[in-house]
Amino acid sequence: MSNYFLYASCKPCEYFSPMDTLIIDGDTIFIERQEGLLISDSTGLTEPEPSRLKRPPLRIWNAAVAAGFNTSITSWKSQTSDFESLDEFLGRKTPLKLNPLIAAEFGGRFASIRTAGGVFELSVNTGIALNQVVSTFTTISESNQLVKDSILGFGTEANELFVTYFTVTNPPDIGEVDTAFIDLQGAELKLNIVDIPLKLRVTLQPNGSNTRMFLETGVMRRVITRTDFTGSLIMLNERGEFHPFLSDDFQTKRILAPHFGVGAERRIPLGNAINQKYYALGALLSASIPGLTWNNSADLSFDVGSVSLTAFARFFF
Numbered sequence: 491m492s493n494y495f496l497y498a499s500c501k502p503c504e505y506f507s508p509m510d511t512l513i514i515d516g517d518t519i520f521i522e523r524q525e526g527l528l529i530s531d532s533t534g535l536t537e538p539e540p541s542r543l544k545r546p547p548l549r550i551w552n553a554a555v556a557a558g559f560n561t562s563i564t565s566w567k568s569q570t571s572d573f574e575s576l577d578e579f580l581g582r583k584t585p586l587k588l589n590p591l592i593a594a595e596f597g598g599r600f601a602s603i604r605t606a607g608g609v610f611e612l613s614v615n616t617g618i619a620l621n622q623v624v625s626t627f628t629t630i631s632e633s634n635q636l637v638k639d640s641i642l643g644f645g646t647e648a649n650e651l652f653v654t655y656f657t658v659t660n661p662p663d664i665g666e667v668d669t670a671f672i673d674l675q676g677a678e679l680k681l682n683i684v685d686i687p688l689k690l691r692v693t694l695q696p697n698g699s700n701t702r703m704f705l706e707t708g709v710m711r712r713v714i715t716r717t718d719f720t721g722s723l724i725m726l727n728e729r730g731e732f733h734p735f736l737s738d739d740f741q742t743k744r745i746l747a748p749h750f751g752v753g754a755e756r757r758i759p760l761g762n763a764i765n766q767k768y769y770a771l772g773a774l775l776s777a778s779i780p781g782l783t784w785n786n787s788a789d790l791s792f793d794v795g796s797v798s799l800t801a802f803a804r805f806f807f
Contacts (some may be wrong), residue, residue, distance in 0.1 A: 677721030
C-alpha cells in the first residue's frame with residue numbers, strides 16, 4: 491500500500507517520486523528515495539512537428555492587354571531618274587495621322603538582379619497587335635489634265651502645281667505656249683497590319699517603390715492583311731516627265747522591323763501580403779525606326795517608320 495505523487499514535465503519524458511516514509515501498525519519503515527525516468531509519456535502520443543513555412547510563388551509569368559494610337563512616318567521615292575513625289579515637288583509636308591492600336595502580350599521573367607538601388611528583372615515577351623499604317627499624299631484629281639500636246643515642264647506657285655505645254659494651232663509645228671494650273675486632291679494608302687513582336691525587357695523596381703520603369707528592344711514581324719490604295723501616286727520632275735503609280739505597282743514584301751520602347755507601370759497588390767498577388771497599370775512609348783522599305787517595285791520605294799503610345803494592364807501569375 492503506498493501513495494505516489496506524479497510530476498509531469500513539458501518534455502516527452504516524466505519523473506516520479508515515492509513518499510519518503512511508510513507507517514504500518516505503529517512501525518516506521520524507511521523507504522529509500524528513488525527517481526525513475528520514463529522514456530515516453532503515458533499517453534503514447536508524439537508531439538506534433540512545427541509547421542513549415544510555405545515559399546511564396548515566384549510569379550515569373552505575365553500577360554497584358556493594351557490599347558492606344560499609332561502614327562506612321564512614310565515617304566515615297568523613285569528608284570530611277572530624278573523623279574519626286576507630288577508632295578515633295580510642291581514642298582508640302584506629309585501630314586501625320588493617328589490610327590487605333592490594340593494588342594495582347596505574354597512573357598516570362600528569366601532573371602532577377604538585386605542591387606543597392608533596387609531590383610532589375612530580365613524578361614522575354616511576345617504577342618500580337620492589330621495595327622494600321624496610313625500614308626496620305628497629294629494626287630491629281632483628273633488624270634486627263636495632263637493630256638497635252640507637248641508638256642514643257644512643271645512648276646509651282648503658291649503651293650499649287652502648274653504645267654507649261656505647247657499647243658499646236660496650225661500644223662505643222664505652229665502653235666503657242668500655254669500654262670494651266672492642275673486641280674489636286676488628297677489620297678491615301680491604308681495597310682491593315684498584324685504585328686508579332688519578340689522583345690527583351692529590362693525592368694527596374696526601386697527599393698520601397700511600387701513604380702517600375704522598363705526599357706525594351708527587339709524585332710517585329712509585320713504581316714499586311716489588307717491594302718487600300720485610293721487615287722494614283724504621281725512622280726514627276728521639272729522637265730515635264732511624270733509617272734503615275736497605281737495600286738498594282740505597290741508590291742509589299744516580308745517585313746522584319748526593329749522595335750524600341752520605354753515605359754513605366756505601377757504595381758497594385760491583390761489580397762493580402764502572404765499571397766503576393768498583384769497586377770500593374772502603365773503606359774508604353776514605342777518606335778519602329780529607322781524607316782524600312784516596304785515595296786518590291788523596281789521603280790518605286792515606300793519607306794515606313796512608326797511611333798505608338800499605348801496604355802496597358804499587366805497581370806502576374
